[in-house]
Amino acid sequence: MKIPEVTAGARxxxxxxYQPDNVVTNADLAARIETSDEWIRSRVGIxxxxxxxxxxxxxxxxxxxxxxxxxGSGLSPTDIDLVIVATCTTEAPIPNAAAEVAxxxxxxxxxxxxxxxxxxxxxxxxxxxxxxxxxxxxxxxLVIGAEKMSAxxxxxxxxxxIIFADGAGAAVVGPTAGTPGIGxxxxxxxxxxxxxxTIPDRTSFLRQDGQAVFRWATTSVHxxxxxxxxxxxxxxxxxxxxxxxxxxxxxMEAIARRLGIPRAKLADDIAHAGNTSSASIPLALxxxxxxxxxxxxxxxxxxxxxxxxxxxxxxxxxx
Amino acid sequence: xxxxxxLEGLGEIVEEIAGVPTADVTPSKSFVDDLDxxxxxxxxxxxxxxxxxxxxxxxxxxxxxxxxxxxxxxVMKHTEG
Numbered sequence: 001m002k003i004p005e006v007t008a009g010a011r012x013x014x015x016x017x018y019q020p021d022n023v024v025t026n027a028d029l030a031a032r033i034e035t036s037d038e039w040i041r042s043r044v045g046i047x048x049x050x051x052x053x054x055x056x057x058x059x060x061x062x063x064x065x066x067x068x069x070x071x072g073s074g075l076s077p078t079d080i081d082l083v084i085v086a087t088c089t090t091e092a093p094i095p096n097a098a099a100e101v102a103x104x105x106x107x108x109x110x111x112x113x114x115x116x117x118x119x120x121x122x123x124x125x126x127x128x129x130x131x132x133x134x135x136x137x138x139x140x141x142l143v144i145g146a147e148k149m150s151a152x153x154x155x156x157x158x159x160x161x162i163i164f165a166d167g168a169g170a171a172v173v174g175p176t177a178g179t180p181g182i183g184x185x186x187x188x189x190x191x192x193x194x195x196x197x198t199i200p201d202r203t204s205f206l207r208q209d210g211q212a213v214f215r216w217a218t219t220s221v222h223x224x225x226x227x228x229x230x231x232x233x234x235x236x237x238x239x240x241x242x243x244x245x246x247x248x249x250x251x252m253e254a255i256a257r258r259l260g261i262p263r264a265k266l267a268d269d270i271a272h273a274g275n276t277s278s279a280s281i282p283l284a285l286x287x288x289x290x291x292x293x294x295x296x297x298x299x300x301x302x303x304x305x306x307x308x309x310x311x312x313x314x315x316x317x318x319x
Numbered sequence: 320x321x322x323x324x325x326l327e328g329l330g331e332i333v334e335e336i337a338g339v340p341t342a343d344v345t346p347s348k349s350f351v352d353d354l355d356x357x358x359x360x361x362x363x364x365x366x367x368x369x370x371x372x373x374x375x376x377x378x379x380x381x382x383x384x385x386x387x388x389x390x391x392x393x394v395m396k397h398t399e400g
Contacts, residue, residue, distance in 0.1 A: 043357065211378045215362050250359060 004136030009180025010129065012319050013075070013140075016068025016170045017286030018061050019050040019273065026162070033158045040162045045249020049165035049274030051150045058090045058168075062101045062146035065168035065282070070105060073172035075140055077106040080172070082138035084129060085114045086121030086145040086278040088307065089152055101144065111138065118197070119245045119306025120187070121145055121278030122169070126302070127185025127314055129173045144170040145278035154205040163248065164206070165274025169282025181319070183232025186224050187312035190216070197307040213309075217247065218254040221311055225259055225303045228313035232299070236260060239315070240298035241288065245305055246270035246280035255303070277306065294318045320398055325372065325391050332367045333387075336360055346388035364390075374398055 025048045026037035040046055052061065062085055070077060085098040098112035117124040122145035129141035146168035153164045173182070193216060197208040225244075229236050242261045244252050246269050256266045269284035276283060281302055288294045298318050305311040320328075330341035339354050350356040356364070361384075365376040368390065374397040376384070384390050 043359065209378075211358055211362050211381070214359050215366060215378060218363065219366055250363075254363065 007134050007136065007175045008178075009176050009182070010133040010173050011176040011181025012316055013172045013174050014069050014072030014319060015282060015286040015289050016065045016070070016072060017168070017283045017290075018064035018068065019167045019283070020052040020056060020061070022051050022053065023048050024051050029162055033156060033161070035158050035162060043248075043250070044163055045268065045270055046162065046274050047271045049272070050167055052148050052166040056148070058087050058146045058148050059097045059100050059104070061148070061166065061168035062087075062097055062144045062170070063104045065146065065170040065286070066101055066105055066142055066144045068286070069170035069172050070142065073174075075172060075174070078108055080107045080110055080140050080142050082111040082129070082132060082141040083107060084125045084141065084143050086117065086125040086143070087114055087147055088116045088118045088121065088277060089147045089149055090114065091151070097146065102142075105142075107142070117278070117304070117310040117312065118308055119247060119275075119277045119280070120304030120308065120310040120312045122281045123185060123302055123304035123312035123314060124187060124310070125278075126171065126173070126182065126316075127187065127312060130182040130185070133173060133175050140172065140174045142170065142172055143282075144168060145280070145282050147277040147279045149206070149275070149277055152199050152206050157205065159210060160206055160208065163275045165276050167273060167276040167279045167283050169279045169284075169286050171282055171285070179317070181317035183228060183234070183315035185312055185314045186227045186231060187310075188224065189311070190220070190309040193309045196309065214248070214251060216309065217251045217305055218258075221303065221305045222255045222258040224311050225255070225301055225313045228303075228315055229301060232315035234299045234315050236301075238299060239265065239301045240318070241265050241267060241294060241300045242303070243267040243281055243284050243300060244303040246273060246284060247275050247306065278304070289318070320372070322391060322395060325394050326387070328371050329368065329387060329390055329394075332364055332371060336363045336367060344387055346386065346391065348387045349385050350387070351385070368394065372398065
């Protein structure tokens with residue numbers, strides 16, 4: 001048996017983000033359900049969010065974000081040989097989103113699979129992509145996080161509809177002979193708490209035990225982020241930006257405090273994107289890169305956590 | 320730990336998490352009605368109390384702890400012996 005020579009490392013070449021056109025403000029929600037702008041801002045740190053149209057699918061959003069990342073990478077679609085879509089909100093179990101998205105982007109016969117680690121999905125997919133490239137099973141990988149949370153959230157449940165939103169974010173990952181740009185992923189799960197965030201069956205809406213999830217996220221998740229820094233050989237104080245899953249600003253601030261990361265380095269894309277599950281980290285990366293908020297070559301700490309309960313973290317270098 | 324020490328420690332926690340001056344954190348105050356503390360801040364207070372007093376306050380008990388004195392009593396009870 002022969003196996004390919006191991007590549008030194010993988011790096012991110014580009015990002016792409018997509019948000020649906022429909023902006024839903026807190027005032028819009030307050031006109032429909034019992035809530036208020038002040039209540040939502042103070043509880044979760046969200047000012048507005050985007051909600052997909054009725055006919056806009058997870059794949060539609062993934063194609064938009066993936067197309068932008070592909071265009072920014074300088075690669076041709078035919079250079080991509082693996083597509084991973086992190087999602088937990090596709091309309092149906094089969095077909096998967098990844099193969100359709102690849103075909104619509106003109107990527108010829110790539111490996112294609114969906115990955116469900118809910119809000120930790122992008123970090124899981126990015127870790128998988130990097131290791132796949134290092135192991136020689138793929139050369140360039142398109143990684144996408146895409147979610148239509150609104151399809152699975154009760155629009156009249158004020159504990160969830162104010163939080164969750166729709167969107168997609170993507171990254172193109174390729175090999176490098178130089179310094180690796182994606183550090184080792186540190187991942188794990190707490191299946192004994194699985195019942196805390198669920199969609200019980202195909203006709204139910206998302207349910208979460210807010211207090212229990214809040215306690216878990218603010219007390220149990222931060223060591224993973226510290227481990228990711230340690231394994232990448234990057235000191236936490238040298239991290240240029242901390243991009244946790246945009247779950248709830250108060251959770252994000254609590255995690256940053258425990259890690260000793262100043263507020264100014266904490267990404268708060270949630271204010272105008274809401275909680276888009278696996279799309280939240282790449283959406284934040286794409287927006288921050290587009291606005292010049294991320295310096296090329298600087299280390300950024302990513303941390304995903306959510307339903308499963310699943311969690312993952314890694315350090316990346318900004319392309 | 321005396322009752323007064325727990326009250327003072329709890330006051331420091333509430334000030335740090337919710338921005339309520341320590342002097343306002345008196346025994347008869349209700350967290351929700353008087354101090355304007357919501358359910359997520361209560362979880363943060365419970366977590367901080369665990370760090371400070373070494374007493375775990377589970378989520379299912381949290382809803383029964385309406386006043387400052389309730390929390391002081393809970394901590395007293397679980398640190399005895």
